[in-house]
Amino acid sequence: MPASEPIIRLSGLRFAYPRRPEVLRGLDLVADGETRLGLVGANGSGKTTLLSIVMGLVRPQAGTVEILGRVCRGEADFREVRPRLGFVFQDANDQLFCPTVADDIAFGPLNLGKSRAEAARIVGEVLGSLGLEGFGDRVTYDLSGGEKKLVALGTALALEPRILILDEPTTFLDERAVGRLEAIIGGLGLPVVIVSHDAAFLDRVTTSRLRMEDGRLVPVS
Amino acid sequence: MGLAEQQSGTGILSRLDPRVKLAIVVAWSIVLALAGGFPGALAGLAGSLALVLLARPEKPGAFFLRLLSINAFLVFVWLVLPFSFSMPGRRLAGLGPLVLTWEGVLLSSRLTIQALGITAGAMAVTSCSTVFQLMAAARSLGAPEKLAAMLALMTRYVMVVRDEYERLVWAMRVRGFRARASLHCLRSYANLAGMLLVRGLDRGERVHAAMVCRGYRGRFYLALDRRLSRLDAVALAALAAAVALAALADACLGPWA
Numbered sequence: 001m002p003a004s005e006p007i008i009r010l011s012g013l014r015f016a017y018p019r020r021p022e023v024l025r026g027l028d029l030v031a032d033g034e035t036r037l038g039l040v041g042a043n044g045s046g047k048t049t050l051l052s053i054v055m056g057l058v059r060p061q062a063g064t065v066e067i068l069g070r071v072c073r074g075e076a077d078f079r080e081v082r083p084r085l086g087f088v089f090q091d092a093n094d095q096l097f098c099p100t101v102a103d104d105i106a107f108g109p110l111n112l113g114k115s116r117a118e119a120a121r122i123v124g125e126v127l128g129s130l131g132l133e134g135f136g137d138r139v140t141y142d143l144s145g146g147e148k149k150l151v152a153l154g155t156a157l158a159l160e161p162r163i164l165i166l167d168e169p170t171t172f173l174d175e176r177a178v179g180r181l182e183a184i185i186g187g188l189g190l191p192v193v194i195v196s197h198d199a200a201f202l203d204r205v206t207t208s209r210l211r212m213e214d215g216r217l218v219p220v221s
Numbered sequence: 222m223g224l225a226e227q228q229s230g231t232g233i234l235s236r237l238d239p240r241v242k243l244a245i246v247v248a249w250s251i252v253l254a255l256a257g258g259f260p261g262a263l264a265g266l267a268g269s270l271a272l273v274l275l276a277r278p279e280k281p282g283a284f285f286l287r288l289l290s291i292n293a294f295l296v297f298v299w300l301v302l303p304f305s306f307s308m309p310g311r312r313l314a315g316l317g318p319l320v321l322t323w324e325g326v327l328l329s330s331r332l333t334i335q336a337l338g339i340t341a342g343a344m345a346v347t348s349c350s351t352v353f354q355l356m357a358a359a360r361s362l363g364a365p366e367k368l369a370a371m372l373a374l375m376t377r378y379v380m381v382v383r384d385e386y387e388r389l390v391w392a393m394r395v396r397g398f399r400a401r402a403s404l405h406c407l408r409s410y411a412n413l414a415g416m417l418l419v420r421g422l423d424r425g426e427r428v429h430a431a432m433v434c435r436g437y438r439g440r441f442y443l444a445l446d447r448r449l450s451r452l453d454a455v456a457l458a459a460l461a462a463a464v465a466l467a468a469l470a471d472a473c474l475g476p477w478a
Contacts, residue, residue: 052430079438082433082435083436085434089430089431094424094427094428095428095431097373097374097428097432098373099351099376099377107432107435108435108436111436111437116442140377141380141381159435159436
């Protein structure tokens, strides 16, 4: 598939939580193989909701979600496309639930029907690409915040995704950990969509920026 | 330290296959639970102590302290069972309407031996494995997937919940909260408990969402890539012999020895 074909295409999304005003009001977004996009916006403006809709964790009340050319309406559609979207949660503790780092990274590939040997190979590759060789047997709970974040990123990379979606990746991280994360994201060559309040971080890893305003995305000058 | 890596036993038992360990725990617990008299119970306790020796817990002091704390319920057995109102029999001693009976004291003693034996044995053997090895073993022996998953997630998140609890308690303390016997204090603890539940629920939902994003469809893939070794075979044979011996002791020597 050529790089210019959209990986994610959202159109006319509308969404409101029960008994709350609408957070998304006809939102459109396109991300392709070249996208390095930062999403900004006030707290509660609907950024995380937007990501949850892309991943099919919540369903919009109106509008369409199209992923890799496939219009996703129900769980069955999303189940097929989710592994192509490498989603990293804000709190790595939510993402890392296995006893050891290797178990956690292997979880996705095993779900996708890979053999144990293949999963082990992927674990080795992913740890190598993160500069975390030898971390396989470490207990996820005992990792530092920065290491946890990198391993969480690794669990997404293990799915061999077409795009990375990061929700507030720099929260809880010190400068060194942020620097490491930056270098890795920059070196992967994958398109990214990053929600963040960290303007300096977005300056360094993204090339375009949109702001959530009144339930829509508007370019940031 | 996370529960997940808690493996304090360093002895020969730690080299056994986790399935064999489970077999030992189950078989020995049954032997002890079914012991009808002192010979059987004491044989069981001796076996459990042998298991402790074979497990060689890293910190024996901590091990026995934990053994006692787990058996704290025995206090209630001793508070109720030895007296004539629950166990009629020959009078041993008495204070007013409270009469201590021989039968009651003997039964309480036997229960104490059995309870200590079962927990000592089970703790010794399981301390030689990580929780996840045991889980994988249980799964491969046919335990339901849901049960295994619940155990896995519980051991992973109990520490996270404890951290959350500690953060909340600290947040209360820095605002001048002190534990007192007052309504305000009780109300604050209720709020704390409620908040932990709400956060736990939220976290559960986020963890599930994160799993779904990685293609989770209700199946766990627990690895147990090993075959039974010669040592495992020896251990199983020894287990069978020990079970037979204990059963024999129990049957032949009767309740009194």
